[in-house]
Amino acid sequence: MLLREHERALFTDRDEILAALHRNADLIQQGEGVNLALVGQWRIGKTMIVQRFADDLLHERHSPLVPVYFNVARNLSVPSVFAVRLLAAIGHSFVEADGRQVEQSGGVLDAASLLTVVDQTREETIVATARQVTREMEKDRPDERLLLEITLSCLEQTAQHTGRKPLVILDEFHNVTQLDSFPHIKDMLSVVGQALSRQIEVGYIVASSNTSMVKRTVQSATSPLFDQFQVVPVPPFDRAATAEFCRKSLPEHLLTQETIARLFEFTSGHPFYLNCLTTAMRRLDQDKTGGDVLDRAIYEEILTREGRIYQYCQHRLETSLAEARGRTTLRSVLLVLAEGGKQTLSEIAAPLKRTPGEVRSYLKRLADFDLIGREGHRYYITDPIIALWIKFTILEREPEYSEYKDAIRRYLDRLAEQAA
Ligand SMILES: Nc1ncnc2c1ncn2[C@@H]1O[C@H](COP(=O)(O)OP(=O)(O)O)[C@@H](O)[C@H]1O
Ligand SMILES: [Mg+2]
Structure with a gap:
């Protein structure tokens, strides 16, 4: 089970998306499914949905598909270790799909621990792939691209051999491009694209909060994944x-x-x-x-600093800004938007003494992190709670409890007024 018991107990709704995932799974089983890309804000519930789906597929429906859940962000490493961990996840899933538990102590980081997992699959193609990976890893300079390619192509071979189709779920998918910085890899999306173009028995579901990146990746004609995924938005609860x-x-x-x-x-x-x-x-x-x-x-x-939402907002801003060039100006743009609500380019540019053109390029970067949205000519911080947090913890001193309610009310009313 991917979801823990208390997560399963609290799991709410998502009927429509789950039904769509199951319909597609049935189609994949008949050789007619598509690949899906779940996109939605940070912590909107994408992981919960795909994990629930994978659990249901295996334990409730006893589907012949084999869900392989793999969190790209959590497994990021040098490409060879990434490949080893992906192959271990594939092995893991085939053992569980067989109704057995994987016996394993500790994580999988090297070829030896990979083999202990993979041997339990009793599945020739996976074991053979693991041996091939092991041999390559023994070299001083393993061919890291090759390692990823053979790991991915193992999926199709295993499907052909067992008649059981893997349904690979790549969570936090946008992180795959972090592997581009390795000279053998250069373009991880094309490694994935090539694998996909050779596979007919394997289904993919990716999940990502980087909506703009995913849309570019699947909708732009020059992308190696062009037209390979159908986008499924994950909205908040109604x-x-x-x-x-x-x-x-x-x-x-x-x-x-x-x-x-x-x-x-x-x-x-x-x-x-x-x-x-x-x-x-x-x-x-x-x-x-x-x-x-x-x-x-x-x-x-x-x-308050101990609050989980406080820590989330802080983490979210820090990680987004840490990756971006020009973070001081980006931060200032956010402060202006948090203070003033929806504003046009020139309204944002004026207090910062920047030209509207400069501000536009900064706004584009923030939009790539899904931090800001645009309505006509006006820009705004997409998440009102993040806007509120910036306003009361960065711009102003955190208010005392006795005065905070009025302050928040005034602020939210103003944001709502501007939205109207
Ligand atoms: N369907 C749901 N039912 C109940 N709680 C949910 C649901 N979806 C999300 N949550 C809550 O929101 C949190 C974040 O969800 P998660 O799936 O990790 O988001 P994402 O993967 O989109 O970042 C979960 O830890 C859980 O507390
Ligand atoms: Mg997630």
Whole structure:
């Protein structure tokens, strides 16, 4: 099982996307499916969906497909180790699809630990591939591109040999391009593209929060993955799903219609924020801190350093800015947007003493991180909670609890007014 028990217990909705994934899985089984790309904001629930799907496929439906879940970001390493870990994941999945547990101590980083996993598959093609990988790894300078190619082509061979089709789920897919910096690889998307073009028995699902990168990759005619994936957007919860989540997550006496409505308004149905706030509400309710539990939860989660939403916002900005050139100016652009809400190029440029042209190129970079959106000529921070966090923790001093509610209310009202 990929999802833990408590995650499965809290799992809410996503019926439509799961149904689409299962329909496609049936089609893949008949040789007619497509590859899918799930895209959506950070922590909107992509991983939960694909893991739930893989669990259901295996344990509820007893499908002949073999789901192979692989988190690209978590397995990033030098290309040879990346290939070893991918092959181990493939081996792992075939053992589990056989109804057995993998016996393994520790992680897979080298050829020896790969072989202990792969031997358990009792599957010739996978074992042969692992031996080929092992031989290549013994060289002083293994051909890293070759290692990735043989690992990927093992999927098709195994399908042909066993009659069981692998359905490969590559989570955090956009990170594959991090391997481009290795001279043997140069262009990881073309390595994947080549593998795909030779495979008929293998299905792929990728998940990514980098919507712009994924769209470019599958919709631009010059991309090696052009037209190979159908894009499936993952939206936040709607009102009904938000209510269902709250019912699972909150004790009866906190579960008023008003609380649910306020949670929906405040989080826009974003599952991660909902999870943080309801978890904090349960804790505060126990603590008997007094006051309105939801107000306190919002305050502590977003505006105090210990809050999970606080830490998430900080992490999200730091990682996005760390990768970008010109991060000081990028940061300033964000501050201007957080303070003033939706604004045009020249309105953003003026206080920064930059030309609108310069600002446009910075905005484009922020859009690549899905931090900002555009409506007509005006730009804005896509996630109002991130905007709020920037405003109250970077621009201003974090307010005391007694004054924060009015401050937040005024701010959100202003953002809403501008959106209208
Ligand atoms: N369908 C869901 N049901 C219940 N909680 C969810 C659901 N989807 C997401 N969450 C909550 O949001 C968090 C982030 O979800 P995750 O799948 O990791 O997002 P992503 O992969 O898009 O970054 C989860 O840890 C969970 O708390
Ligand atoms: Mg994820």
